[in-house]
Amino acid sequence: MRLSKTMTERQLKSLSKTTACGVVPGLTVKVVKLKDGTVSKYFILRATNLNKVLTLGQYPEMSLSQAFAKAKLWKEKLNAGIDPALEEKDLKSRLAKKQKLENAFTYEKLIYQWIEFNDKRGRWKNKHKTKTQVWEGFFRNHIPEDLRLCPVTDLTPEMFCEALREKWKTMVDTPERILGDSRQAIDWAIRSEIIPPMLNPALIKNGKLGDLLPLERGSGGHEPALLPKRMPFFFAELMKLVPTSQTARCIAFAILTAARNTTAREATWEEIQQDDEGNWLHVIPRERMKVKSEKIPFDRKTPLSTQAMELLREAPRIQDGCAYIFPNINRGSMSPFSRDSVRSLIKRMHDKQKKIDGIGWVDPDQVHAKTGLPRIVTLHGCARATFNTWAKDSSGYNHKSFARDLRESCLDHRNESYQCAYDREQALGDMREVFQAWADFCFQEVKAKDC
Template sequence: MARHKLTDSKVKALTEPGIYGDGDMLYLRVHPAGSKSWFFIYRRNGVRRELGLGSYGGPVSVNLALARRKAEEFRNMLAEDRDPYAERVTRKASRSTFREVVESYIKDAGGWTPKTIGEWRHHLLVHAAKLSNVAVDRVNTDLVEEVLRPLWAKKPATGQRVRSKIENILDFAKAKRLRSGDNPARWTGHLEHVLDEASRVTGANHAAMPYADVAAFLKDLGGEPEERCLRFTILTAVRSSEAREAHWNEIDLDKKLWTIPATRTKTGKEHVVPLSDAAVTALGEPSGGHVFASQRLRDRRPIGNGRMREVMAEKRPGFTTHGFRSAFRDWAGDCTDHPREIAEMALAHKVGDATERAYRRGSALEKRRSLMNDWAAYCTSGN
C-alpha cells in the first residue's frame, strides 16, 4: 500500500474539514473548528478499530514524522499477530503511577537501611510529590523541570539528589517495560540545557580545591582517623559519606578492592573501587569494624561529617571535602589521556543513555585502576 502521501507543508496548509490519508492506515482528520489530529485505522478479525495518535499543533504536537513512527509501531504489532487496540486497553488498565514505581524500586533494592529508604521516599515522594500520581510513562521533561526548578534556585544540593533519583526511577521503569523513550531526568545532553548550570552543587556549596594544591594538602594530614579518612576520600575520589562509613568487611586487601554496597551509594548500585597503594596505606591496620571509627565515641561508630568539616576548616578554610571529586575530575581532563567515560565511572556517574548502559555491563575495573594509580602518584609526588 502506498505511503507518505502527505508532506509537512501540506499538513500545515490543510484547513478544509475532512479526513486525509498518508497511506497504509495512517490518517489526519481536520476538525470543523480547525484543529487537526492523527489516527490509525485497521481491521482485525472483521472488526474496525480507530486509534488516536495525538494532535497536530498545540503545546504537545505530534508532527508528521512522529505520527508515521507511531503508525509503524502499530503495523509491526499487526505483523506479529498482536492487536494494538487490545494492548492499549490493557496498558491503560495496568498503568503504574510514579509513586507505585518508586515503591517497587525500593522493594527490589532489598537490604536498604531505614535511613536510606527514608531519604529516597522523602526526595521522591515529598520533593517530587507532583509526580506521585502521574502515570510513569507520562512523566516528561516539563514535569521534571517543574519539580526541580524551585529546588535548583533554593536548594541546589537537594535538587541534584532529587534529579538523580528521578532518573534512576525512570530507568527502572523503562527496564520493566513501563515506559519507553529517552529519560527526561537525564542531565548530560538534556537537562543541562534546561536548568541553570550555575545553580548546580559545584558552586560555593562544594568549593573545590585546585588539583595543583592537593599534594601539599595531603602532606599536612596526620594519622588521626578523620585525617586518614580525608586522605582516603581524596585518593579514591568517592563521596565522603561512603568513605566515613567504610567497613573492613568491604575491603579486599589482596586484590586491592573496596566494594561499596548498594545500600550506601547515592545511585543505589554497588560500586567497586580499585585501591592504589597510597589508598591502602591510608586505611591503617585492619580492626574488623569500621575502618575510620571515631575515637570520641565509645561505641566505635564512624567519624561524623561534622568532624570532617572541622578538619577542612582547620587545614584549608573555604574548601570542602566533596570538592575533591571536582579536583580529581578536572585533573583527569586537563592532565591525562584517560577517556572521559573512565573518569566518570570512577566517580560512579552514569555514562551514556539507558540503551548504551544496557549493552555495557562491565565496570572497566582495570582501566579505572590505572587512572586511580596515576591520581595517587600525582597526589603524592609533590607535582
C-alpha cells in the first residue's frame, strides 16, 4: 500500500481539510467545520477488516506523535482480530466502575464504620476475638464480592438472599448473625443520616427478605454428641493424634474440662493458675463465658485433672510471646484455631472410623435433615452433652453420684432459682472430684492399650 508523506506538527496546525497522516496506513486527520466557523481535528483510523472507522483522539489533546504511536498499536490489534475501540471502551468502563466503588459508601465500609462506632462506645468486650475479626471471617468465607462492594443505597433483599440462600438452609446461626448485624448497621446509618431513609434490605421479619429466604433451615436443636459408652474409644483415637496435632490437643482439653468451643480454643497460658493448695485451675475471665458477670459475679474456674495437666505440660510453647495455648501455627498468625479446623478434624476421624466399623463417630439420635443419616458429633456435643449424660448416670458408669447443682456448676450453667443470688464461688473441691472421675473414664481405653 502506498503511504502518504509523513505529516508534520506545523502542517497539522494549519490543516483545513481531511488529510492522511502517513506512517501508519489508514491514519487520517479528519477536519470538521463547526457552525461558528472554527474547526475541530480528529485522528481517525480506517479499519478495513472491520469495515469501520475508529476515532483515536482529538487534536491538540492528542499530539501527532501520540497519534502515530496509538495508530500503530491499534493496527497490530486489528491484524490480530481485536477491536481496540471496544477494548478501550471496556477498560474505561471498568476504571470508572472501580473509581465509583472506591468513592462509594459500600456495604463493607458500612459494616466496619458501624463496628468502629460501637467499639468506641465499649459495646463488645471479647478481647480474644474482636468484632472486626469476626466480620473479616464473614467477608472472607460467606459474602461474595459483588455484595461486599455494593453501595449501601443499592443493596436489595434479593442480593442478600442470593448470597446466603444455601447457607440459610445448611448453617444454624452464621446467616442469622450476618443478617442481624447488617440490619443493625443499616438502621444505624439511617439514624445517623449517613444514608437516606430506605427500607432495610436485611430485614427478615415483616421484610421482603423473609419472603425470599427458603423455609428450610439448618439443623438446630441439640449438638450431636457421642453416647458416653463410646467416649473412651473416641478418646483413644483422639490421643493418637495429639502428639502431632494442636487441634487434637485442643479437642481433648475441651472434653476433659467440659468447655465450650470458644473457651477451649481461645484459652491462654495466663489462665492456667494454681490455688493456695497447689491445685491447678483453668481460670477464665467472666467476659469470655456465655453467662456474663451480671448473672455470676465471679470468674469461671475449672479444676484440671491430672490428665488435663499432662496435656498442657506436653503442649509446645511458642517463644515469641504467643498467649494462646493452642495457636494456629500453620497460618503463621498465632491466632486460635477456627471452628472449621475443629470440625474438619472430627470429620476426618469420623471418615476413618466409618471405614473400620461402618458407623463412625455419630449421634444415633440426631438425624441429618437432607440425608436422613445420623449426624457427625461436634466438639460442643462431646465436651458438654456427653459429659452431662455420663455425670447423671452414676450406676450406669460406675461413679459416685453427683448432685444436679454440682453438674450444672461444672457446665457453668445458671440456675435461675433465687438462691443463686447468694453464690459467690464454685464448689471447687467437689468439681475437682467430678472432672478427675470424668478424665479417668475418658482415658479407660488409652490406659488399657498402654498396659
